[in-house]
Amino acid sequence: MNIFFYELKANVKSLLIWSFIIGLLIFMAAAKFSGFVGDPEMAKIMDSMPPAVLDALSMRAFNLTTITGFYGIMFIYFGLMGAIAAAMWGSGIISKEERDKTVEFSLVLPVSRSRVITAKALTALVNCIAFVLITWAISLLAVRSYSPDQAFYDFLALEMQAMFAIELIFLAIGLLLGCAMKQYKLSGSAAVGIILATYFMSVISAMQKDLDFLKYFTPFKYFDAGELLQTGTLDGAYLLLSATIVVVCVAAAYWFYNKRDLYI
Amino acid sequence: MSVIEVSKLTKYYGKSRGIVDVSFNEEQGEIFGFIGPNGAGKSTTIRLLLSLIHPTSGSAKIFGKDVTTHGPEIRRDIGYLPSEVFYYEGMKVIDLLKYSASFFDGDCTQRMRELSEYMELEMNRRISDLSYGNKKKVGIVQGLLHSPKLLFLDEPTAGLDPLMQRKFFDLIRKENARGVTVFFSSHILGEVQRLCNRVGIIREGKIVEISDIRALQKNNYKKVCVTAKELKPADVKMAGVTNVQTDNGTVSFFFKGDINAVVKKIGGMKLEDVTIEEPTLEEIFMHYYE
Numbered sequence: 001m002n003i004f005f006y007e008l009k010a011n012v013k014s015l016l017i018w019s020f021i022i023g024l025l026i027f028m029a030a031a032k033f034s035g036f037v038g039d040p041e042m043a044k045i046m047d048s049m050p051p052a053v054l055d056a057l058s059m060r061a062f063n064l065t066t067i068t069g070f071y072g073i074m075f076i077y078f079g080l081m082g083a084i085a086a087a088m089w090g091s092g093i094i095s096k097e098e099r100d101k102t103v104e105f106s107l108v109l110p111v112s113r114s115r116v117i118t119a120k121a122l123t124a125l126v127n128c129i130a131f132v133l134i135t136w137a138i139s140l141l142a143v144r145s146y147s148p149d150q151a152f153y154d155f156l157a158l159e160m161q162a163m164f165a166i167e168l169i170f171l172a173i174g175l176l177l178g179c180a181m182k183q184y185k186l187s188g189s190a191a192v193g194i195i196l197a198t199y200f201m202s203v204i205s206a207m208q209k210d211l212d213f214l215k216y217f218t219p220f221k222y223f224d225a226g227e228l229l230q231t232g233t234l235d236g237a238y239l240l241l242s243a244t245i246v247v248v249c250v251a252a253a254y255w256f257y258n259k260r261d262l263y264i
Numbered sequence: 265m266s267v268i269e270v271s272k273l274t275k276y277y278g279k280s281r282g283i284v285d286v287s288f289n290e291e292q293g294e295i296f297g298f299i300g301p302n303g304a305g306k307s308t309t310i311r312l313l314l315s316l317i318h319p320t321s322g323s324a325k326i327f328g329k330d331v332t333t334h335g336p337e338i339r340r341d342i343g344y345l346p347s348e349v350f351y352y353e354g355m356k357v358i359d360l361l362k363y364s365a366s367f368f369d370g371d372c373t374q375r376m377r378e379l380s381e382y383m384e385l386e387m388n389r390r391i392s393d394l395s396y397g398n399k400k401k402v403g404i405v406q407g408l409l410h411s412p413k414l415l416f417l418d419e420p421t422a423g424l425d426p427l428m429q430r431k432f433f434d435l436i437r438k439e440n441a442r443g444v445t446v447f448f449s450s451h452i453l454g455e456v457q458r459l460c461n462r463v464g465i466i467r468e469g470k471i472v473e474i475s476d477i478r479a480l481q482k483n484n485y486k487k488v489c490v491t492a493k494e495l496k497p498a499d500v501k502m503a504g505v506t507n508v509q510t511d512n513g514t515v516s517f518f519f520k521g522d523i524n525a526v527v528k529k530i531g532g533m534k535l536e537d538v539t540i541e542e543p544t545l546e547e548i549f550m551h552y553y554e
Contacts, residue, residue, distance in 0.1 A: 002366040010352070101350040105406070108314050109367040110340040261277075261317035 003111070003119035007093060008126060015127050018085045019134045025077060026135070030142040033070045037146065040065070055206045062226070067146045068155050071139070075225035078135060078163045080199060083219070085131055086167040087191035089124040090174025094253075095184035098263045113258050121175055121250070128167040136160045155229060162223035162234060165242050169219045170195060172249035179257035216241070265292045267414055267445045268313065272322035275308055282308040283469040285322070290447060290462075295440055297460030297477070298449040305469040306449040307347065310416050313447075314344060326414065340368065343412035347419040349403035353392040357402055360391060361409060368410035379405045382435065383428070397423040404432060408439070415439065415446045421455060433459060453544070486523065487547060489516040490530055491537040502529060518543060 036042035042065050046054070062069035094117070097103045107116065139156060173194060177187040198218040205214035205221060215221035222238035268290040275282035283305035290296045300306050311317045313324055315335040324331045326338045351360050361380070365372040380387055383401045394402065400423045407415065415436070421429045436459065440446055450456050456463060457477065464474045490500065491514045500508060504521030514537075519526050523540075530538060 002363060006352075006363060010354070100353070101348070102352060103316065104311075104344070104346045105349075105351055105364075107316060108339060108342070108344045109364065110336050111367060112336045115336075259318070264311065264316060 001119070003106075003116060004122055007120055007123035011089065011093070011123060011127055014089070015130055018081070018131060019138075022078070022081050022131075022135050023138045025081070026074070026138050026142045029070075029074060029077075033067070033146075036065055037067070037070075052207055062229070067143055067148045068152045068229070071143075071152065071156060071159065072225040072229055075159050075162070075228075076220070078159065079166045079220055079223070080195070082128070082131065082135075082163045082167040083170040083195045083199075084192060086124070086128050086171040087174035087177075087195060088188060089127050090121075090171040090176075091178035091187040091191045092174075093120045093124050094175065094178030094257070095181070095187045098182075098184040101264065103262045104264060107262060114254055117175070117179065117254055117257055121171075121253075124171055124175070125168075128164065128171055132160050132164045132167065135163065154232070158228050158232065158234070159225065162225075162228060165223060165234070165239065166219050168246050169242050172246040172253070176249040176253040176256070179253035180260070182260060182263045184263060219245075266290065266325075267292050267294075267327060268296075268447065269325040269328075270309075270313075270322075271324070273309070273312060273319055273324050274321045275305075275312055275317065276320045281305075281469045282320075283312075283466070286466070286469075286471050287322075288464050288471060288474055290445060292445055293440070293443055294462060295436075295446040295448055295460045297456035297463035298447065298466065299451065299453060299456055299463055300466035301451055304466045306451075306466060307418055308469075309466070310344075310418050310447070310449060314339065314342070314416065340410075341413040342416065343407035343410070343414070344416045345400075345403045345407040345418065345420050347422060349399045351391045351399070351402065351406075353390075355391050356387070357385065357389055357391065357394075358387040360402065361387070361406055364406050365409055370410075372409045372411075375411065376405065376409045379408055379435075382431065395423075397425065397428070400424055401428070404435070408435075413444060415444055416449075417446065418449045419451065420448070421450075421452065429455075457544070485543050486519045486526075487516065487539075487541050487543040488519050488526060488530075489514055489537075489539045489541075490533070490535065491515075492533045492535050495533070499533070500529065502526070518547075 043063065046064055062072040064070055064073065097106055107113065136156070143152070170191070174187075174191045177190050178184075181187045181190065199220055201214045201218040202220035205211050205218065219242065222242055223234065227235065266289045268288075270289070271287050273286045274284050286305070286309060288296075298306055298309070308317070312319055313326060313331055315331050318332055327341065329338055331338060355363070357380075361376050365376060379385075380401075383404055385398070385401045385405055389398075391399070391402070400420075404420070417436070421432065424432060433455070436446060436448075446459075448456060448460055460477055462475070463477050465472045488500075493513075495513065495515050497508045497510050497515055500515055500517055502525065504519050504525070506518045506520070508515065508517040526540075
């Protein structure tokens, strides 16, 4: 437990910074939205855009002039932010010990490496949960003036669940990179690289019908805001796939970290 | 009882050599000196024993338990002072020590206070504000606060001023008198000579010699310095003479064998000065390296 609490304290700053950024994003977006809320001209402009562009930005499913449609567009930003934050937390919480050369202290204490991973992964998980809750709370605050209906609140709840699922996937991937890679400097960049690659995969798979199969390789497509809005639930098959990725990555993280030499 | 048993321990980092076939034992209550130049594999050996890294082949046991499979259990009774001390920078000294103590059974508060008073450590400063020497002091207190049964010291005196060094050595001697076994790695032979019962010499990853420190010094080697007019190194050439050096009219050499032979040889010269003494460990050590 001592590692868990120490890490929690050490990571508060990072959580606050991420929360501040996402808060800024939400309030700026909400301010922009106030410009075209209920404006029929805006709907016309959207209709005149080429479908490929709308697909790429996954905007086709939404009516931008409603708060629900607007939040549909916002989802990809939540997903990306959540993914990057979670991956950085996951990889950083492990690799920072090697970066700061503190392994000769922290891993000479009478704790197994597995216990270290467990404690640190829990801290990162708490951070991820807090990040979703904060995003949720800020959203509620930001849209208050548009007095949204119940359908919006349901959709927001669904989006936040999806954001959490994306966080979990990238937290597990980040954790694996931090545990497996001896080059501690690379684990963070590798994590961001994977996020960007999977994000562009999701964009391409939406634009090109014959590249549709790519959707299985990108967590951003597992939870598509348009689908969420239409079906009103998270896709069971994709949830299962996500859970599999998380379990495999975490198990691999434990395996690698126990086996490898620490970089000193 | 052997506290440390190392058998044919080998570590390669990819293709580069760490240590090769290192074997030795350290008995309970001993202070074992581990000497070698930089890059000889001293730290590698310690890190293997602490299971920070895993051996390529061979095995090591501490307290009779294998280090790779029983790491956490073994480390409960181990204190480690690395050559360079790195802690969580944002923490205060007191918080760091308390954090460290929280991993061990029993209450370490009393001992923590005693040790930091003894080492003149300021508890309320931030780790990031500390000088190299002060960080080392934190390391000493942190390494000792849980009353370990086995201490690993990796070049422990670097950064400490001579006064602190002496206090530190006294502290180690006191711990040793309580029955603590000490593994002391260093390239400074003077301090090993002062402290250790037995030494292992490591060179290019291999153990060159393990011996009692007195045996190593006695070992029949004598250091002879002769000053005489127009003395040339060739004049002292005889069986048993090694390591001949000339310095400003003085010829010095190591001699191993019947001391009468060398006295007779010197007796025939017109001397200005002569000394015959035990070589220091330093000199023996240099000898091993040539």
